[in-house]
Amino acid sequence: MDRRAFLHKNAAVLAAPAAAITTDETVSRFANKKLPDTARSTAGLAPYSGPWGYAQAAHLLRRSLFGPTRTEIEGAASSSMQQVVDALLTAPAAPSPPVNVASTDASVPLGQPWVTQPFDQAVEGVRRSSLRAWWMGQMLNQSQSLAEKMTLFWHNHFVIELGDINDARYGYQYAALLRQQALGNIRQLAKDVTIDPAMLRYLNGNQSTATAPNENYGRELLELFTVGKGPLIGTGNYTNYTEDDVKAAARVLTGWRDNNQTISGYFTASRHDTGAKKFSAAFGSRTITARGDQEYKDLIDLIFDQPETARFLCRKLYRWFVYYVIDAATEQNVIQPMADLLIKSNYEVTPVLKSLLTSEHFYDPVNMGCVIKSPLDFTVTVCRQLQIAFPPATNAVAQYGMWDYLNSQTNLQQQYLGDPPNVAGWAAYYQTPQFYEIWINAVTLPRRNQFTDLMISTNGYSRNGAKLIIDPIALVQALPPAVASDPNKVIAELTKLMLPITLTSSQLEFLNDALLPGLPDFEWTQEWTAYVAAPTNATKKASVNTKLQALLRAIMGLAEYHLS
Template identity: 70%
Template sequence: MDRRAFLRKPAAVLVAPVAAKPTPAPSAAAPLATDPPETVSRYANTKLPTFSRTSAGLSPYTGPWTRVQAAHLLRRCLFGPSKSAIAAAAGASLSQVLNALFTVPAAPAPPVNVSATDTSVPIGQTWTTQPFDQTFESARRSSLRAWWLGQVLQGSTLTEKMWVFWHNHFVIEFSDINDARYGYQYVALLRQHAMGNIKQLAKDVTVAPAMLRYLNGNQSTATAPNENYGRELLELFTVGKGPQIGPGNYTNYTEADVQAAAKCLTGWRDNATTISGYFTASRHDTSTKTFSSAFQNRTLPNTGDQEYKALVDLVFDQAETARFLVRKLYRWLVYYVIDADAEQNVILPLAQQLQQNGYNVAPVLRTLLSSEHFFDAVNVGCYIKGPLDFTLGLCRQLEIAMPPAASPAVQYGIWDYLNSITNLQQQVLGDPPSVAGWPAYYQTPQFNELWINAVTLPRRSQFTDLMVSTNGTTRNGFRLVVDPVTWVESLPGSVASEPNLLIQAFVEVLMPFPLTASQLAFLNDTLLPGLPDFEWTTEWLDYVANPTNTAKKNAVATKLRALLRTMLSQAEYHLS
C-alpha cells in the first residue's frame, strides 16, 4: 500500500471523500448497501479560529472540585468513566485521583487462541510463542485485536489511553506486517512505555521487528539505504517538518538529513523465528553521516549496531522535537486547536519540562492534567469522541455486563464484536489508515470533526439504539445489552424515585457538561410523556416493592429505555 498517500490530500478535501481503510467486519455488522457516500460536511471547519480561546496556563488548578470537574478529568484519561468512578473521584482530591490514574498496572497476560481454526494451541492458550503459519494468521490477528480492545475496555488508568496514543504516533498496520506475533510484541512494547520515557520508546520501536517490516527497515543496506523509516522518524515521530524552505527541505530537517538518517539505520533485519530485530554489520553503511544546520551540522561516526541510538539521541536533542510531541499530547488529551496563547502558555513550558526531564512523559502529563488550562470551561466538552471513546464509553458508562474471563471464547467474541463496531465508525485498532495515523488527530482544519460524517453518524446511532433496545445483541451465546433498571437501582432511593434527580444522575455520567433547563424539561417529557412527575415515583416504588413482577419491571424499563435512546442521540453525548 501507499503509506504516504495522506501527504497528497488535495486542498479540495472539504468536498472530496475522506479516505477510509476498508477492513472486513463480521457479517452481522457489515455496512449496508444503502450507506450514503462519505464526504466531509459542508459545515465543517474551513479554517481554524484565530481568536484566543483562553489565557489560562499551567498554574495548578485550585477551583471547584465537583462531579463536573472529576468527570471531565476521567473522560479525558479513560475510555468512559462509570458513575461509581465519577462519584469516587469527586469524593477524593485532584491529587489523589491523579495518583490513581498515573498508577501503572501490571502487564496483562498475552492473548489466547479462541478459534478452532488455529490448531497450533488449544483454546484458551496463547499463540504468541508459536511459529508463524499463514493458515492461522487471520484467527491470531482477530485474537490480538480483540484482546487489545478488551484490555483497554477493562482499564482504569491513564495507561490505556496512552497505549492507544502511542499506536497512533508510532504507527504500524497489522494487515501490512502480516504476523500477529510481531503485532503482539509491538503492542506490548507500546504498553510497556506508555507512561514512561519517549526517547527509549523511540529507540525500541526503531528496531522492533514490526516496525522494521512495516517501514522496510529490514531491506535497508549500505548499497541501497531505504529512506522510509528515516523520513517518518523525522517527519511524523519526532521533530516534524516546520515551514518548507525549498523542494523537499523544511525548517526542522532537509532531504539530506533523511538520507543521512537512512544510512544510520542500515543493516537491521527481522528474525521471524526469534521475533526480534537483529544487526548484520556487512549490510551497514560505515561512513560518517553529516547532518544539516537544522541539526547544528553534527556528524555521527560509524558505531555499528549502536548507531540507531545515536541517531535518536541526536533528534531528541532538538527543542522542536519536544514541542512537536507536546502538541500531539495536547491534541489527544485537551483540544485540537492550539492558538498563540496555548502555544505560549502551555506547549512551550511543557516542552521545556519534557526535554529537561529526559523525555519522561508522566511528569508532563501530570502538569497538564492538573492545570488551570485543562480545567478551563472552554476545554470541557469541546472534544468530539473518537469511535473507541464512543463505543467503549457507552459500555462503561452504562455498565453493560461483560462475559467472565473463565469463558475466553465468549469474552473474545464480545470484544471482537465491539471491534467491528469501531471499525464501522472508521477507527480500526491495529490498522490506522496510514503511517500518519487517524486523520482526525492531524488533518487540519477539521481534526475531530472527521469522526462525524454521513457514514459514521448513523452507525453510532444504530449501536446506541441496539444497546438500549430490549434484546440488545447476542454473540457466542452472551447477550450484550444495557440494563437500565439495574443501573437506576444502584442510585440512592431518593434519587431513583424522583424523575428530575434521576435524569440529572444520567446527565452527570453521559454528558460532558450540565444541560439547560429546557433540555432537562424535554428529557422529563421523554421519560413521562404528558404525565406529572409523581407518576414515575409511583411506578418506581411499585417496582421496588415487587421486583419479581415482570409487568412492573417492564413498565419502568420501557420508560428508561426511551429516556436513554433520546439522551444518546443528543449532540452533547458525542462530546467529551
C-alpha cells in the same frame, strides 16, 4: 464556544449538488472550512486551585480513561486532584497475553496464548482478530490509570498497521512495548520502536542495506515521530530537517532485519553502511560515524537534542488530551512550558502529563466538553458507563467474540484498532481545519446511533450464547432510593454521568417527556415504587424498563453525548 457546532448545517455547502454527497464520506461536508476563531484560554500550566468536585473529576477522567463510571467519578471527586492524578500516572501490571479462541488454530488449545507459536499464514487471520479483541478487552477492563489512553496515543503516534505487517505475534510485541512504555521515557520508546520487528517490517527497515538504503523509516521518524517538518524552505527541505538528513538517517539505519523465529530485530554488520553520516545545520552539522549497531541510538539522541522535538511531541499530547486549536497564547503559555519540562525531565512523559492534568489551563471551562469522542472512546464509553455485562474469562470464546464485535463497530465508525489508515495515524488528530470533526459524518453518525439503539433495545446483541445489552433498571437501582424514585433526579444523575455539558431547561423538559410522555412526575414515583415492591412482577418491570429505555435513547441521541 458552541460545542454542538459539528451538527449544525453549513450554508456554504448546503447548495452543493446532490452528486457531491457520497455514501463513503470521511469528512462531513458540513465540517469546518477554517479553524474556529473562538477565543481560547489564556491560562497556563500554573497549578489549578479552583473548586474540585464531580464536574472537575469527571472532566479529568473523561480525558484520561475510556468511559469513566459513576463509581470512578464519585471516588475521584471525594479524593484530592493530586491523589487522582498520581493514581492515573501509576502504571498497572502488564496484562496476560491474548489467547486462541478459534477452533481452526489447532496448534494452540482454546483459551491458551498463541504469541510465541511459529508463524502460520493459515491462522494469521484468527490470531490477528484475537489480538484486536484482546486489545479492546484491555480498554474495557482498564484500571484507573492513563496507561490505556496513552497506549492508544503511542499507537497513533508510532504507527504500524497490523494488516500490513501480517504477523500477529509482531503486532502483540509492538502493543506490549507501547503499553510497557506508555508512561515512561519517550526517547527510549523511540529507540525501542526503531528496531521493533513490527516497525522494521512496516516501514521497510528490514530491507535497508548499505547499497540500497531505504528511506521510509528515516523520513517518517523525522516528519511524523519526532521533530516535524517546520516551514518549507526549499524543494524537500524544511526548517527542522532537509532531504539530505533523511538520506543520512536512512544510512544510519541500514543493516537491521527482523527474525520471525525469535520475534525480534537484529543487526547484520555486513549490510550496514559504515561511512560517516553528516547531518545539516538543523542538527548542528553533526556526524554519526562507525558505531555499528549503536548508531540508531546516536540518531535518536541527535534528534531529541533538538528543542523542536519536544515542542512537536507536546503539541500532539495537547491535541490528544485538551483541544485541537493551538493559538499563539496556548503555544506560549502551555506548549512551550510543557516542552521545557519535557527536556528538563530527559523526555520522561509523566512529569509533563502531571503538569498538564493539574493545570489551570486544563480545567478552564473552555476546555471542558469540547472534544468529539473517537469511535473507540464512544463505543467503550457506552459499554463501561452503562454497565454492559460481558462474558467472563472462563468463557474466552464468548468473551473475545464480544470484544471482536465491538471492533467491528468501531471499524464501521472509521477507527479500526490496530490499523490506522496510514503512517500519519488517524486524521482527526492532525488534519486541519477539521480535526475531531472528522469522526462525525454521513457514514459514522448513523453507525453510532445504530449501535446505541441496539444496545438499549430489548434484544441487544447476541453471539456465542451471550448477550450485550444495557440494563436500565440496574443503572437506576444503583442510585440512592430517594434519587431513583424522583424522575428529575434520575435524569440529573444520568445526564451528569453521560454528558460533559450542563443541559438547558428545555433540554431537561425534553428528557422528562421522553421518560414520562404526557404524564405527571408522580407517575414515575408510583411506578418505580410499585416495581421495587414487586421486582418479579413482569408487568411492573416492563413498565419502568420501557420508560428508562426511552430516556436513555433520548440522552444518547443528543449532540452532547458525542462530546468529552
